[in-house]
Amino acid sequence: MRLINFTDVEAQEVEQGATGVKIRWLIDEEAGGKNFCMRHFEMAPGGSTPHHEHEWEHEVFILEGSGEVLSGDTPHAFGSGDVILVPGGEKHQFRNTGDTPISFFCMVPASNQPSR
Amino acid sequence: MRLINFTDVEAQEVEQGATGVKIRWLIDEEAGGKNFCMRHFEMAPGGSTPHHEHEWEHEVFILEGSGEVLSGDTPHAFGSGDVILVPGGEKHQFRNTGDTPISFFCMVPASNQPSR
Numbered sequence: 001m002r003l004i005n006f007t008d009v010e011a012q013e014v015e016q017g018a019t020g021v022k023i024r025w026l027i028d029e030e031a032g033g034k035n036f037c038m039r040h041f042e043m044a045p046g047g048s049t050p051h052h053e054h055e056w057e058h059e060v061f062i063l064e065g066s067g068e069v070l071s072g073d074t075p076h077a078f079g080s081g082d083v084i085l086v087p088g089g090e091k092h093q094f095r096n097t098g099d100t101p102i103s104f105f106c107m108v109p110a111s112n113q114p115s116r
Numbered sequence: 117m118r119l120i121n122f123t124d125v126e127a128q129e130v131e132q133g134a135t136g137v138k139i140r141w142l143i144d145e146e147a148g149g150k151n152f153c154m155r156h157f158e159m160a161p162g163g164s165t166p167h168h169e170h171e172w173e174h175e176v177f178i179l180e181g182s183g184e185v186l187s188g189d190t191p192h193a194f195g196s197g198d199v200i201l202v203p204g205g206e207k208h209q210f211r212n213t214g215d216t217p218i219s220f221f222c223m224v225p226a227s228n229q230p231s232r
Contacts, residue, residue, distance in 0.1 A: 001187035071117035
């Protein structure tokens with residue numbers, strides 16, 4: 001068993017087309033994420049993730065803050081307590097359109113999965 | 117894309133050896149959890165999950181509350197913001213030893229994974 005606190009993991013700036021976004025890999029493959037990985041993100045007001053697509057899905061839970069997520073080019077508002085599934089192959093982007101940081105989980109399959 | 121609120125999902129009482137535990141399947145396989153599923157639990161003070169083992173891993177994040185988790189028969193205290201990986205094959209149990217409900221995520225691989 002591995003038990004750590006969220007704050008034990010250093011938040012890293014996300015590059016590759018993101019703005020104002022930090023990531024914490026809470027459970028990665030090295031830590032034992034055999035089938036999937038747990039990641040936490042913080043997104044500053046005005047920040048965004050890349051508008052991109054890939055073969056694997058995202059499973060997202062919004063802890064705090066509000067913004068919009070693009071499904072293709074169509075925006076959908078989200079807020080605290082929302083659960084978002086972005087299927088593989090769908091173009092998407094998360095944007096912070098609010099005045100406060102967004103705190104959210106975004107889980108992904110491990111690299112051994114067929115979709116990766 | 118699928119976007120719902122956490123409160124849209126009905127909390128169901130967990131049976132099979134659990135006490136005072138409710139589950140919400142936020143993303144199950146039917147909803148598109150192709151590789152893994154997102155589940156949220158509430159555990160009342162004094163409540164516990166079964167002391168059991170299985171081949172698949174748990175990836176857990178504690179949102180609120182405090183308690184202890186058994187790794188085999190050894191208890192480890194946990195609280196808000198803790199991240200717990202229970203590897204497949206390890207006997208485990210979550211117990212609410214505090215005075216307030218515990219709110220936590222527990223993610224599992226989908227049933228198409230080799231470990232299931």
